[in-house]
Amino acid sequence: MKATVSLPLLSASNVDAGYGHVRVLENVSIDVRQGRIVVLVGRNGAGKSTLLRALSGLNRPTSGKVTFDGSDITTAPPNAIVKAGLLHVAEGRRLFRRQSVADNIELGRYGLRLTEQDHHWRVECIHQLFPILREKMELPAGSLSGGQQQMLAIAQAMMREPKLLMLDEPSLGLAPVLVDQVLAAILTLRAQRVAILLVEQMVERALEIADDAYVMQNGRVITSGPAAEIAAGAALHAAFMGEHGAPHHSEARQGRP
Amino acid sequence: MDIDVFAHGIVAGSLYALVAVSFNILYRPTNVFNFAQGELVMLGAMIFASLTSLAGMPWFVAFAATLLAVGCIGLVEERIAVAPILARSQTGTGWVITTLATSLIISNLVGRFWGPDPILVKPPALLSMDSLDIASSRISSYEIALVLLTVVLVAIVERVYRTLKGKAVMAVAEDREAALLRGIDPGSLGRWSFFLGAAFAAMTGVLAAPILYASTSLGPDLLLKGFAAAAVGSIGNNRGALIAGYVIGVTEAVGASLLSPGYQEAVIFMVVLAVLLLKPEGLFGSPNARTV
């Protein structure tokens, strides 16, 4: 990694985490600096989502240390981590489907003291970024399309003006044009000095917009560096398409059942 | 049908609806259906009766003191009997037994402290239990006020759920983990809901006391009828609970007048079974969305 200019905003060092008896993450360390887009790539089951859950306090790390914005959040409860400005938009959006879009957006600011004016201003910002939501404010969130739901989930997080936004598979099930919109929104957020930690299966697209990247495999970080270097390297392919290489090579083994 | 029977059904039904609403307040963020709720209603009636009839406290002071006291007891119940069980497993049903145990403890302590004799409680000033003969029905000014107040209370509770805190409670009910990620603390909302649910139960007891008297036998009876109203009106739906309360109250009154008062409970039981058999989610609910 290049020399850091300042202390990273988020720093996880030697984190282990898992579910019950099962240890998923082993000795994972990552840094996210302010205003950067960092992408985590790797196959399903590599531990990307578990890492995000460990960082946001849903799965408390069993060892290691996590600092955010200068304070230790390793054992902080999720709501305290959210208050500190680290927001996690979980896989599958996890909206409150029975409540209206407006209510969902309002819930995004839960626990924040905002003046009426500030509140309206933030909602206006959201409408600027995602104009479609303006038309859907009174509909239940569950009735939105997948892309609109993703926008709403990001909008919820924006109500807090986060320092770092963690997005787990924002392109999940979206049509290409909507993926473009979501990625554009991520770039807009970076322009506002928001740091982004992105887990994304559309590896190529993610690496295009990212500054830094980490490649995960079997619960470990196997390589990291500037996104462009990672995109050009072979480690990515190994992690993604399997040890034996890409599907091209499987032709040779077609004889097997 | 006798309009008098109908009127008294509505009065009783209002009380059942209030108990059902108190169940719902507690249920929404915690998914716990408090088996001690009936005893909290009873406790409210007893404390209030003692403060006014015996200690001679002014109505409103006693009212506030009762709600506060029983609310705190609800909070203690949450801390001791519910939170540790939920910490062990969010989905288990150990709380059925622990809240039942709480109800046994409360009922027994109250019985020892106050004895079995019912205490007469007077309605607040300006209202009385004397029957007014309006349109051939014998209903008192207090009972009319109670019916109206119940509607207002349900409207207020529904209004509270439109506030941000209320929306947060609904959010926790729908997806606890998603709520955590929005900075909502389900534990704190659970404690608040136990406090408010218990206070609401106590208020129901205070309101019921002039009609039913304050006595230890109040608990089990209102527990089951409150449950009936909550289940028929769909758990968590307060407007449904209000209407279901009326249905239960009127059915009970009609059943008792046609058969004999001993059949009250049996008639309600049959209504609840029939509703749950035909519409398991109650009359005013939609079947749950996907769960996997």
Place this chain on the structure above:
Amino acid sequence: MLRAVVPYVAQAAALGAALALPAFVGANSYALFVATQLGIYVIAAIGLNLLAGYAGQVSLGHAAFVAIGAYSVALLTVDHHWPFWAAAVVGMVLAAGLGVLAALPAFRLNTWYFAFITLAFALVFEKMIVEWRWLTKGFAGVVGVPPPSAFGHEFGPRPLYYTVVAVTVVAFILVRNIVHSRFGRAFVAVRDVEPAALAIGASPQRTKLTAFVISAALAGVAGAFFAVQKTVVTPDDFTADFSIFFLLTVVLGGLGTPWGPIIGALVFFLIPELLAGLQSWRMLIYGGLLLGLMLFAPHGLYGALRQAWRRFAPAPPKAGAAADASEAREHPPIAGLALDISGLRKQFGGVLALDGVDLSVPAGSCCAIVGPNGSGKTTLLNLASGYYVPDAGSVKIGGVEALGSSAQKIAARGVGRTFQTPRLIADLTALDNVMLGAYTRERAGLLATALRLPSARAEARRLRQEALGFLHFVGVADRADVEAGEIPHGQQRLIEIARAMMGGARLILLDEPAAGLSMSELERLERLIMRICGLGATIVIVEHHLDLVANVASDVTVLDRGTVLAAGKPAMVFNDERVMRAYMGERALKAGVPA
């Protein structure tokens, strides 16, 4: 050795003490009276333990079922001069029948509905006893219930005591047999992991109902003896306190433990005798005990004793089960079922998860479904196995339309599945988890199982061997006796596959079996899938691990946002430009693949 012997010694000692008691006390002594009563309560408590402990349904109205048995016997023997035995059978049947009628709606709902409904039932029943004076004689009760008689001899206190002991022992053994059978395993599955119960073809409602019928019937039997022992039956005998008493007995002894009800009842009987002066504090003590036990000793005294015992005599390493399955067994071929899906459509709210998907998997082939996350793969599996109902389309399994069938019916037709996160029953051993798979295949009925008839025993033995064989087949036979909750993730997946095979699955749906596996586990999985396919079973595998897919699948279907993007042979599909793009993006196409 010590560990193996102790339970038998304890059982023999308990039985010996029970049989020897009358030799030490007078026939009309209070001690014999209390001991008889204890036996009666144990009978009801054993039933409640089966219901609340194993099946997870807490009954708060057990007194009512005891009352039904007691009143049946009292009324039929006093008013109609029936013999006790016939009246007792009527009491048992009535208790079970009325209980089912009342509790029927509750089985579809959350567990606590059942608690409330039984509580309400008990209250209503108590009132009705008083109300139906013409039948029950109201508060006065039924007086002068005659003792049972056999061969012209009326039973005195001693024969009555022996009869109760015999019935208690029989109830204990019957319930223990049931708990250790497919029914018991299904109870625990329904209690702990409902999706797993559905996957093996057990209907949660019917399973709960079975537990309840047994439990209510035992309460009815207890009631029958209650009536003859007390000779007077009054409404006051069956108050809510009495129901709480049963619940506390079971919780005190240990919910879901075989000896719980007996230990609980014993201790319970000693306490009131010792604390006779505290009679008026009884309900307070009950409440405090219930609360304290649930908080600090959820498995009761039995659980606490067992824990202490395990510390005293730690378990030896388990190897026994692995040994007798060590020889590699040839598995008989499996006649695979074809899966034909056409026009399948499913929408969740505003999200279209599947939009007209066609998929045809010939019998005996291995087909993979790949695609980015959120493309609808798991939804497809859930629709095919009946967990979701589609909005449109058709799902044919072995040529027969499966649409509209419930998950457990589809499972019974020979469709096995695994879940993204393995859904094993943590409290059961690996072997029991696999045996659970045979739920719909087992022929032995409840009665044959409870009585351990030779046919049921032979079947159980055969299935046990078969399950061991499957554990061996998937390569985890050494874990057979370990509780599933303590087994590593990778092996849990293999056990889940063994469970599906145990169910006689001819079409196996695997949902991301490779997720979270290590390299060596992955290789084992790959070999395993190929071997299962080699036996002839049809396999549909949803997987991200393209290497695995390329090696095991003969056909691949790529889903993207709910539609089929491509389908065909793996080599062809993976070289399809659109697929590459969906997976890797544009640049990968241009750059080619680095070796």
